[in-house]
Amino acid sequence: MVTRGFFSGRRPPSDTDARIPPGQYLEQGFPVLSAGPTPRVRTEDWSFTLKQGPKPIKKWNWAEFNALPQSKMTRDIHCVTAWTKFNTPWQGVMIDDILADAGIEPPTAYTLALSFDGYSTNVPTKDLVTGKAMVALLYEGKAITPDHGGPARLLVPHLYFWKSAKWVNGLQFTERDEPGFWELRGYHMYGDPWREQRYSSDP
Amino acid sequence: MTAEPSPQSPWQAATITRIEKRTPRVTSFWFQPSRPFTHLAGQHVDIRLTAPDGYQARRSYSIASAPEAGGGVELAIERLDDGEVSPFFHDVAAVGDEIELRGPLGGHFIWEEGDGGPILLVGGGSGVVPLMAMVRHRTLRNKAVPVALVFSARIWDEVIFRDELIGLDDRLDGFNLVLTLTREPARRPSDYSRRVDARMIVQAAERLPKAPRLAYVCGSNPFVSAAADALIGAGVPAEIIRTERYGV
Numbered sequence A: 001m002v003t004r005g006f007f008s009g010r011r012p013p014s015d016t017d018a019r020i021p022p023g024q025y026l027e028q029g030f031p032v033l034s035a036g037p038t039p040r041v042r043t044e045d046w047s048f049t050l051k052q053g054p055k056p057i058k059k060w061n062w063a064e065f066n067a068l069p070q071s072k073m074t075r076d077i078h079c080v081t082a083w084t085k086f087n088t089p090w091q092g093v094m095i096d097d098i099l100a101d102a103g104i105e106p107p108t109a110y111t112l113a114l115s116f117d118g119y120s121t122n123v124p125t126k127d128l129v130t131g132k133a134m135v136a137l138l139y140e141g142k143a144i145t146p147d148h149g150g151p152a153r154l155l156v157p158h159l160y161f162w163k164s165a166k167w168v169n170g171l172q173f174t175e176r177d178e179p180g181f182w183e184l185r186g187y188h189m190y191g192d193p194w195r196e197q198r199y200s201s202d203p
Numbered sequence B: 001m002t003a004e005p006s007p008q009s010p011w012q013a014a015t016i017t018r019i020e021k022r023t024p025r026v027t028s029f030w031f032q033p034s035r036p037f038t039h040l041a042g043q044h045v046d047i048r049l050t051a052p053d054g055y056q057a058r059r060s061y062s063i064a065s066a067p068e069a070g071g072g073v074e075l076a077i078e079r080l081d082d083g084e085v086s087p088f089f090h091d092v093a094a095v096g097d098e099i100e101l102r103g104p105l106g107g108h109f110i111w112e113e114g115d116g117g118p119i120l121l122v123g124g125g126s127g128v129v130p131l132m133a134m135v136r137h138r139t140l141r142n143k144a145v146p147v148a149l150v151f152s153a154r155i156w157d158e159v160i161f162r163d164e165l166i167g168l169d170d171r172l173d174g175f176n177l178v179l180t181l182t183r184e185p186a187r188r189p190s191d192y193s194r195r196v197d198a199r200m201i202v203q204a205a206e207r208l209p210k211a212p213r214l215a216y217v218c219g220s221n222p223f224v225s226a227a228a229d230a231l232i233g234a235g236v237p238a239e240i241i242r243t244e245r246y247g248v
């Protein structure tokens, strides 16, 4: 439906068009989205736990986690509030390397990412492994600030950015695809920006 | 075999039925959706504008009207001069126009009668919009719920819904309005003239009969960060604070 009188608009330059998913616009800044106040997690108090159901598999403290092999990922990210930001540079520990350190293969097809503030988000396990996702520790070479999810956040750049859980403190493998905090509140179970899976009513 | 029902597009046309200037920079628009819906106080809709070449821009706008108010969905849109969508509404949109909209959306920044109170609401600028829906909902449904609204605006003339809010405050029925102007002296004896801080939150909460059960903070990202810190500084537990950030 063409909107009467809407001609202007900020069309992206044609060379970048193909990198912007439908309904998104290009953002130079880095807006913040979260459900509550920003938790300030001290690295002394930080830990990361891998769980299968309720059962812990392995737990790392900040120093142990930072000693795991680190990788860099520079990716475009897409927020459900319709901004896309190109070439965001992250460094951290690939989920593959976390699993290797725990000495396990992914035990189930689904995962819940858990956060210090009690929030969670679900991601199929296959979207976390084979080089697709990491627990990020640095952004632009510096410690991630608390409002962007520091000290550590999940990075699953090929899904809408709420899946990249801020203040992450663990991954829980689940038998079924269990909705997390935002998914229980109307957001999509998978969240593919290229299929515009924003809300639960989207196909 | 029965045919699969074809999935209905979540987008629908809504007709602008009324336009009213609220402040020099904020105008309210009432929309009559072609498929009417009932929202919850605090929810938003997404708006989508389409140019003749197919280019689309979409933005989120909170619903200002109470769920039980008839007469369509009220959105209060602030004009950002160099923005893409808000100047379109201020300069081009007219009564009778059809605009594409989807919603209601959002399942976290909401207050329902059954959630109880007291509730502490903190809004900056157009961040007051979803809080207004909560205040109106409470006034229409359950005046027993005590409310304190801390509303930060730059100047007196930019206090959105000013007459309505002051009218509600004057009823002394458990709704308390705390205005703070960041670029002008306070006009009412009980108001402030500074940015929201922990002391202001403590004093606002003292107007409630007991500690708030829920707190809602909405506005620009820097406002929400500063105000949420002020709430924490005032001793409001982080678990009861819900935030909505309007982006950059």
Ligand SMILES: Cc1cc2nc3c(=O)[nH]c(=O)nc-3n(C[C@H](O)[C@H](O)[C@H](O)COP(=O)(O)OP(=O)(O)OC[C@H]3O[C@@H](n4cnc5c(N)ncnc54)[C@H](O)[C@@H]3O)c2cc1C
Pocket (backbone or CB within 6 Å): A010, A026, A027, A081, B044, B059, B060, B061, B062, B063, B076, B077, B078, B079, B080, B081, B082, B083, B084, B085, B086, B087, B126, B129, B130, B244, B245, B246, B247, B248
């Ligand atoms: C849940 C939610 C609810 C909201 N509710 C309301 C509401 O009730 N009322 C309300 O007024 N707003 C609300 N907003 C904000 C609203 O969605 C828009 O962000 C706002 O109207 C600005 O949109 P715009 O297209 O006018 O500006 P945009 O074009 O998005 O620009 C925003 C600002 O960024 C700058 N900018 C961005 N991109 C560029 C660029 N490429 N070049 C130059 N400058 C740029 C502009 O200078 C402008 O000042 C809400 C947001 C959310 C997420």
